[in-house]
Amino acid sequence: MNKTVFDQMNETVYHEQLENGLNVYILPKAGFNKTYVTFTTNYGSIDNDFIPQGENEFIHVPDGIAHFLEHKMFEKEHGDVFQEFSSQGASANAFTSFTRTAYLFSATSNIKENTETLLNFVQAPYFTEQTVEKEKGIIGQEIRMYDDNPDWRVYFGLIENLYKQHPVKIDIAGTVESIADITKDHLYTCYETFYHPGNMSLFIVGPVDPDDMMELVRRNQASKEFPEPFPVERRFPDEPSEAAEKHRSLHMSVNTSKCEVGLKMPVSDKTGTEKLKEELAAGLLLEILFGKSAKFYEKSYNEGLIDDTFGFDYTGERGVSFAIVGGDTDEPEKLSERIKAQLMESKEGQHITEESFSRARKKKIGALLRAFNSPEFIANQFTRYQFNGLNLFETVPVLEAMKMEDVISFARTMIQEEGFSSCFILPKESA
Amino acid sequence: MEASQEQSFNQPGCTVHVIETEKYKTNTVIVKMRSRLDRETVTMRALLPHVLQSGTENAPSATAFRTALDELYGAHFFVDSAKKGDDHVLTFTIEVANEKYLHGASDLFDQALNVMSDVLFRPYLKEAVFPDSTVKQEKRSLQQRIRSIYDDKTRYASVKLVEEMYKEDPYALPAGGLLEQVEPISPQSLYHYYKKTLAEDTIDIFVIGNVDPQNAAAKIESYFPFEKRSKSLKPKNTSVQVEDIRVIHEKQDLNQGKLNIGCRTSIRYADPQFAALQVFNGVFGGFAHSKLFMNVREKESLAYYAASRLDSHKGFLMMLAGIDQKNYDKTVKIMKEQLNEVKEGNISDLEMDQTKALLKNQLKESADTARGMVELKYHNIAAGVDRPIDELIQAIDAVTKEETAAAAKTVVVDTVYFLSGKEEQG
Numbered sequence: 001m002n003k004t005v006f007d008q009m010n011e012t013v014y015h016e017q018l019e020n021g022l023n024v025y026i027l028p029k030a031g032f033n034k035t036y037v038t039f040t041t042n043y044g045s046i047d048n049d050f051i052p053q054g055e056n057e058f059i060h061v062p063d064g065i066a067h068f069l070e071h072k073m074f075e076k077e078h079g080d081v082f083q084e085f086s087s088q089g090a091s092a093n094a095f096t097s098f099t100r101t102a103y104l105f106s107a108t109s110n111i112k113e114n115t116e117t118l119l120n121f122v123q124a125p126y127f128t129e130q131t132v133e134k135e136k137g138i139i140g141q142e143i144r145m146y147d148d149n150p151d152w153r154v155y156f157g158l159i160e161n162l163y164k165q166h167p168v169k170i171d172i173a174g175t176v177e178s179i180a181d182i183t184k185d186h187l188y189t190c191y192e193t194f195y196h197p198g199n200m201s202l203f204i205v206g207p208v209d210p211d212d213m214m215e216l217v218r219r220n221q222a223s224k225e226f227p228e229p230f231p232v233e234r235r236f237p238d239e240p241s242e243a244a245e246k247h248r249s250l251h252m253s254v255n256t257s258k259c260e261v262g263l264k265m266p267v268s269d270k271t272g273t274e275k276l277k278e279e280l281a282a283g284l285l286l287e288i289l290f291g292k293s294a295k296f297y298e299k300s301y302n303e304g305l306i307d308d309t310f311g312f313d314y315t316g317e318r319g320v321s322f323a324i325v326g327g328d329t330d331e332p333e334k335l336s337e338r339i340k341a342q343l344m345e346s347k348e349g350q351h352i353t354e355e356s357f358s359r360a361r362k363k364k365i366g367a368l369l370r371a372f373n374s375p376e377f378i379a380n381q382f383t384r385y386q387f388n389g390l391n392l393f394e395t396v397p398v399l400e401a402m403k404m405e406d407v408i409s410f411a412r413t414m415i416q417e418e419g420f421s422s423c424f425i426l427p428k429e430s431a
Numbered sequence: 432m433e434a435s436q437e438q439s440f441n442q443p444g445c446t447v448h449v450i451e452t453e454k455y456k457t458n459t460v461i462v463k464m465r466s467r468l469d470r471e472t473v474t475m476r477a478l479l480p481h482v483l484q485s486g487t488e489n490a491p492s493a494t495a496f497r498t499a500l501d502e503l504y505g506a507h508f509f510v511d512s513a514k515k516g517d518d519h520v521l522t523f524t525i526e527v528a529n530e531k532y533l534h535g536a537s538d539l540f541d542q543a544l545n546v547m548s549d550v551l552f553r554p555y556l557k558e559a560v561f562p563d564s565t566v567k568q569e570k571r572s573l574q575q576r577i578r579s580i581y582d583d584k585t586r587y588a589s590v591k592l593v594e595e596m597y598k599e600d601p602y603a604l605p606a607g608g609l610l611e612q613v614e615p616i617s618p619q620s621l622y623h624y625y626k627k628t629l630a631e632d633t634i635d636i637f638v639i640g641n642v643d644p645q646n647a648a649a650k651i652e653s654y655f656p657f658e659k660r661s662k663s664l665k666p667k668n669t670s671v672q673v674e675d676i677r678v679i680h681e682k683q684d685l686n687q688g689k690l691n692i693g694c695r696t697s698i699r700y701a702d703p704q705f706a707a708l709q710v711f712n713g714v715f716g717g718f719a720h721s722k723l724f725m726n727v728r729e730k731e732s733l734a735y736y737a738a739s740r741l742d743s744h745k746g747f748l749m750m751l752a753g754i755d756q757k758n759y760d761k762t763v764k765i766m767k768e769q770l771n772e773v774k775e776g777n778i779s780d781l782e783m784d785q786t787k788a789l790l791k792n793q794l795k796e797s798a799d800t801a802r803g804m805v806e807l808k809y810h811n812i813a814a815g816v817d818r819p820i821d822e823l824i825q826a827i828d829a830v831t832k833e834e835t836a837a838a839a840k841t842v843v844v845d846t847v848y849f850l851s852g853k854e855e856q857g
Binding site: 008009010014030031032033034076080082083086087088089091092107108109134135136138139141142144145148149150171252253254255256287291292295297298302304306308314320326359360362363364365366367369370372373374375383396400428429 | 504575578668791
């Protein structure tokens with residue numbers, strides 16, 4: 001077991017990679033009541049074209065399958081795993097993102113029993129035709145719920161505009177039609193390929209004894225049989241650098257229009273600290289250009305063009321890198337043009353000053369410290385960073401060492417006119 | 432449970448609560464101002480905090496204010512307007528980094544107190560009232576916020592149910608204000624309301640972090656010179672007899688129907704039966720092992736979400752599910768049947784154990800965040816009881832099936848609200 005102390009953050013992380021390939025991380029948090037544990041596979045909605053474990057040919061699986069699999073893991077021959085967690089006083093959940101599927105619980109008692117339950121249920125798939133069919137009704141309602149949600153529609157509408165081929169454009173839950181094709185055999189194929197311990201991480205954060213917990217995990221894993229760890233071969237289609245569609249408008253039963261502008265950016269081959277710097281530069285750039293203390297925000301707010309729903313976000317995952325900026329507005333066209341202009345001007349070196357840079361950096365550092373109060377943030381983000389070859393605990397020192405030039409050079413190389421697209425939600429006439 | 436040191440101080444015009452703990456990398460100050468929900472003032476009250484955070488004497492515009500926060504290592508400042516039973520609570524929060532984790536920062540906690548004090552006591556004024564331009568902008572933002580409730584259909588359905596069910600009761604008022612009342616507000620009327628609310632509200636200030644309680648309380652006293660006030664707000668318990676169940680259908684162009692059923696109970700937060708009511712809600716619809724989730728979702732595949740929620744300060748319970756329109760009758764029937772199951776005491780030992788374990792877990796987990804600790808404490812303050820978490824946990828442990836069924840029997844269905852989607856979905 002390796003121990004790494006992050007002095008500045010006053011945190012210690014224990015790590016061990018087990019023989020079966022599983023990475024286990026433990027971060028003791030004194031003073032907390034709650035222990036939070038995530039068991040995550042490096043497998044999400046975009047991993048839909050791959051060579052199944054033990055075979056030689058690529059296969060393509062139905063949209064929404066990673067999320068469907070997440071739902072079905074909870075059902076076992078003897079019933080629902082939620083019941084077991086409830087009996088042990090744990091609150092359990094799961095989520096699927098573009099690149100990860102995470103199973104988790106939080107509890108203030110029976111931490112060892114709950115950790116065993118988590119490991120055991122994720123490592124014992126049980127799918128039948130009957131239970132798969134039943135789940136289609138439930139997930140169908142989940143999809144319809146999102147279909148009525150304008151924030152979700154504008155977000156996925158925009159990603160669909162940005163990407164021509166890449167599976168990031170597919171809604172994580174799929175569609176009612178695509179999940180209709182899912183069978184139990186699909187689920188087993190995906191499970192055998194992506195749920196090998198070598199493709200997974202366990203993260204434990206809370207008031208725990210690291211030696212005890214590591215021994216528990218070691219013993220649990222040693223009692224199970226797995227094939228040798230193997231690298232998973234995924235395939236992604238070639239993606240052009242320009243946005244697939246420049247614009248789309250969706251009409252919904254809403255009072256307020258929404259405008260989101262997307263910027264598709266080149267995917268660099270950087271790794272480690274350099275990659276982390278790049279991701280941080282993206283965040284700093286957006287904060288400098290669009291944050292609440294930026295001139296852009298003041299001007300647009302005072303003119304009534306935006307309100308406090310205005311925001312921005314950067315996503316960097318396997319094979320994708322994009323920024324999204326926007327919010328509610330009465331004049332989507334005007335807001336969209338102004339956001340693009342602001343980004344293009346920053347490419348030419350405008351707006352990024354020592355003053356705005358240092359302020360954005362301070363804000364980011366403060367936000368990170370706040371986030372480190374949260375066991376959920378630590379476990380989920382640490383795992384995301386680890387799957388991308390980065391270290392979450394390096395973020396504060398790396399930020400402290402960053403220079404304005406890093407942001408200027410990011411803007412110059414990553415912002416391309418051809419990468420822009422916009423998506424609007426507009427009120428339906430006489431709904 | 433991890434004990435955190437907590438002390439309260441009665442100071443002029445407010446009560447100060449200091450929770451000393453080393454577990455966070457930030458320090459937090461939360462100011463809560465409480466008065467009765469009132470149709471006359473609800474919209475001004477919703478607007479006020481947004482105007483206050485739009486400029487102070489030291490930072491005379493929203494941008495100057497936000498810049499000052501960024502310079503304070505991104506101090507997180509936010510305002511909220513919410514209902515607590517029949518009361519309307521404004522919350523001002525500032526969370527600032529503890530400088531011991533940073534290079535070259537100092538005095539951040541004092542500076543944060545100063546920012547909060549500026550917002551409450553030294554707003555930027557023009558001609559002795561709030562600037563006209565600020566009030567206009569914030570009125571526009573407020574109108575936009577109120578209008579956008581319509582766009583989030585799950586939320587809209589809950590808001591509509593409450594509006595319909597509490598027609599003659601101030602509880603129907605949305606804490607975010609009423610659209611038609613926004614326009615007439617003037618800088619003068621808002622400023623008068625500000626002065627009045629500052630002088631009369633019941634105020635609680637919470638400090639959470641690595642601070643010395645005596646020292647923090649002394650600082651609060653010097654930064655927050657509230658005037659003494661004659662009385663503090665006591666809980667008001669009104670109860671209503673339900674006669675017939677009202678049924679309301681609304682149609683919009685939607686994919687999914689939103690079913691929300693409102694119920695009343697006579698049990699309130701301060702009552703001795705509160706623990707039993709909580710256990711009832713857990714058995715019935717609070718969790719993934721609850722009867723609503725198991726029967727509406729897992730057995731019948733009718734919904735993705737199927738749950739119940741409780742506002743124990745009002746005695747209001749809501750069941751909710753997102754369903755296809757054609758399954759309306761079936762879902763309502765199952766929900767009512769499940770309520771009757773609990774009333775008749777058809778509760779397994781397992782359901783009792785699971786519910787108690789999760790309720791206790793929720794309480795302990797809440798105490799892990801600064802905001803959670805404040806909310807737990809504020810429940811007691813607003814309800815006028817002094818029931819420490821440990822005591823509530825013991826009370827939950829002691830609840831029997833009979834008491835759970837008895838609590839369920841106080842729950843009466845009042846209004847069924849259904850926002851329906853398209854016909855052809857299946």
